[in-house]
Amino acid sequence: MTKDSFLYVVVFTFLVAFVFVFLIALVDEATSERVLLNRERATAEAFLNAVGIPLEGDVRELYKSSFGQPNSDGIVTTTVDGRRVVARQFTGNGLWGAVSGVLALDPEENMIVGLDIISHSETPGLGGRIEEDWFKEQFRGELIPPDGLRVMKGEGGMDMDQGNGMVDGVTGASLTSAAMETIVNDEIDMLMKGADDE
Amino acid sequence: MAPEIHPFVILFASVFTGNILLTNFLGMCSFISISKDMKSANGLGLAVTVVLTITSAANWVVLEYVLIPYNLVVYRYIVFIVVIAATVQMLEMIIDRVSPALYMSLGIFLPLITVNCAILGVALFMQIREYNFWQTIAFGFGSGLGWWLAIMALAAIQKKVSRAPVPSGLQGPGITLITIGFMALAFVGFSGMLNVQ
Amino acid sequence: MSDVSPRTVLWKNLWTDNPIFVQILGICSTLAVTNNLANTLIMTVAVIFVTGLTNVTVSVMKSLIPRKVRMIVQTLIIAFYVILVDIVLRAYLPEISKALGPYVGLIITNCIIMGRAEAFAQANPPAIALWDGLTSGAGYMGVLVIVAVIRELLGSGSLLGFRIFGQNFIPWTIMVMPPSAFFLLGGLIWVAKTIMLRKEAE
Numbered sequence: 001m002t003k004d005s006f007l008y009v010v011v012f013t014f015l016v017a018f019v020f021v022f023l024i025a026l027v028d029e030a031t032s033e034r035v036l037l038n039r040e041r042a043t044a045e046a047f048l049n050a051v052g053i054p055l056e057g058d059v060r061e062l063y064k065s066s067f068g069q070p071n072s073d074g075i076v077t078t079t080v081d082g083r084r085v086v087a088r089q090f091t092g093n094g095l096w097g098a099v100s101g102v103l104a105l106d107p108e109e110n111m112i113v114g115l116d117i118i119s120h121s122e123t124p125g126l127g128g129r130i131e132e133d134w135f136k137e138q139f140r141g142e143l144i145p146p147d148g149l150r151v152m153k154g155e156g157g158m159d160m161d162q163g164n165g166m167v168d169g170v171t172g173a174s175l176t177s178a179a180m181e182t183i184v185n186d187e188i189d190m191l192m193k194g195a196d197d198e
Numbered sequence: 199m200a201p202e203i204h205p206f207v208i209l210f211a212s213v214f215t216g217n218i219l220l221t222n223f224l225g226m227c228s229f230i231s232i233s234k235d236m237k238s239a240n241g242l243g244l245a246v247t248v249v250l251t252i253t254s255a256a257n258w259v260v261l262e263y264v265l266i267p268y269n270l271v272v273y274r275y276i277v278f279i280v281v282i283a284a285t286v287q288m289l290e291m292i293i294d295r296v297s298p299a300l301y302m303s304l305g306i307f308l309p310l311i312t313v314n315c316a317i318l319g320v321a322l323f324m325q326i327r328e329y330n331f332w333q334t335i336a337f338g339f340g341s342g343l344g345w346w347l348a349i350m351a352l353a354a355i356q357k358k359v360s361r362a363p364v365p366s367g368l369q370g371p372g373i374t375l376i377t378i379g380f381m382a383l384a385f386v387g388f389s390g391m392l393n394v395q
Numbered sequence: 396m397s398d399v400s401p402r403t404v405l406w407k408n409l410w411t412d413n414p415i416f417v418q419i420l421g422i423c424s425t426l427a428v429t430n431n432l433a434n435t436l437i438m439t440v441a442v443i444f445v446t447g448l449t450n451v452t453v454s455v456m457k458s459l460i461p462r463k464v465r466m467i468v469q470t471l472i473i474a475f476y477v478i479l480v481d482i483v484l485r486a487y488l489p490e491i492s493k494a495l496g497p498y499v500g501l502i503i504t505n506c507i508i509m510g511r512a513e514a515f516a517q518a519n520p521p522a523i524a525l526w527d528g529l530t531s532g533a534g535y536m537g538v539l540v541i542v543a544v545i546r547e548l549l550g551s552g553s554l555l556g557f558r559i560f561g562q563n564f565i566p567w568t569i570m571v572m573p574p575s576a577f578f579l580l581g582g583l584i585w586v587a588k589t590i591m592l593r594k595e596a597e
Contacts, residue, residue: 126386275478275503326497365589366588379578
């Protein structure tokens with residue numbers, strides 16, 4: 001059988017493909033449990049970050065001990081410094097794809113407790129900056145105005161005024177900033193309604 | 199679940215604000231070497247647009263009806279590349295049979311395209327963003343148009359630059375990259391043009 | 396074949412034939428994540444890994460691969476290693492894997508890897524092919540890490556997430572945005588080329 005014969009080419013290509021596919025399947029199988037664990041851990045971390053509980057030890061245990069069972073709307077309730085805090089994982093539309101994260105509210109004080117982003121597919125350096133701390137930290141402690149929070153073009157950097165109902169958007173990413181405004185306000189409505197039901 | 203984003207928004211965004219070349223840096227290799235004259239830039243731009251639209255649709259079908267149902271998503275890189283290579287090969291054959299004239303202007307660019315990262319990039323982005331069929335088409339077509347627009351603009355600017363006194367060390371790729379930088383800056387400005395909904 | 400001693404290969408891949416400075420190859424996949432040094436490091440290490448191992452594999456198998464399907468087999472080998480990297484990142488570095496997103500997969504279309512397999516591994520024994528792959532990757536890494544250091548330092552005032560500049564530092568937002576990568580890379584190529592031209596003149 002010569003190297004350029006049809007049979008050799010077919011057998012060779014098939015064998016190479018088979019070996020590679022087999023090896024990948026093995027590695028994938030071996031790590032699948034870990035990947036699942038990572039996902040649970042990331043979600044637990046997002047809840048804890050949004051509420052402002054420092055991460056220590058096993059985050060999944062910490063999550064279980066900090067929050068009660070989620071209700072039918074997926075809302076969990078916890079108590080921070082004597083105040084009731086509700087939080088829920090949300091998924092909304094960014095500019096390019098789904099943005100998912102956790103928003104935590106204090107329904108009595110009408111205040112955002114915190115926001116964390118779990119996943120998004122916005123452009124790195126533009127819309128992708130919504131996952132950076134400076135953006136997320138602006139929401140912490142922000143009072144919710146009656147007509148909704150606004151993500152604005154500001155001075156640049158951070159908007160630390162918690163009473164003005166505004167946070168700074170991302171430079172060069174007006175569309176992602178506008179999308180975040182919609183997502184957060186929808187989620188505020190959702191959480192407020194859910195909190196009243198209890 | 200596909201995100202509920204209107205295909206038109208995706209189309210517009212991928213041509214201007216999120217131009218795949220200027221914000222995601224995809225398809226740079228052939229971009230820099232071809233952008234010297236308008237005619238081949240135009241040919242390559244057209245070829246990329248056609249191939250992107252077709253392969254993104256083909257890859258979507260394969261992903262939705264083969265990879266996801268049979269739990270083979272981990273092999274998507276290999277599968278996407280094979281689909282792209284096969285589509286390009288087929289397109290080349292069809293164009294050759296149907297229109298030799300078109301083949302002369304378009305066909306010679308097709309082999310170059312298989313290794314263009316923008317093509318694989320669009321396939322991977324649509325998988326990660328979980329687009330539905332029409333969103334995928336809009337994204338593929340829009341990215342192609344955006345790429346075409348960028349390479350034409352660059353070729354035109356390059357023509358001017360070739361007569362400018364550029365320092366010897368900066369000639370060639372250096373000045374090209376800086377030109378692209380200014381173009382990217384201008385394209386970021388488009389983001390104020392479209393208000394979502 | 397030209398001189399392939401480890402030393403000349405190293406010098407060529409790091410400087411005189413640097414894949415980015417001289418050939419402008421393979422920047423697609425990585426340039427987008429250079430606004431963050433940690434992501435850039437992981438990404439370029441992945442490229443080094445894939446280039447090195449692809450070169451070895453191609454070199455070992457070179458007498459077995461039929462000419463007709465050479466490119467396909469090479470692509471298959473590259474894709475195999477890239478998928479491995481992707482799986483390992485997802486399992487052990489989930490944060491980085493999420494940040495890199497589709498860009499890991501784009502290593503497949505990185506022209507450097509295919510280029511080295513075609514130009515070097517195809518004609519040389521495995522040991523030196525490995526060295527060639529690793530050093531090509533290192534040459535690539537060097538340039539992109541410089542870009543990433545400048546972008547993260549000026550854009551966020553930090554390096555690898557640690558604050559370098561004090562509270563009074565106003566970050567240069569432009570450095571985080573995509574256009575700055577073009578400016579910096581253009582500038583670096585300018586510097587490198589000027590030095591090379593001066594050396595040649597002497």
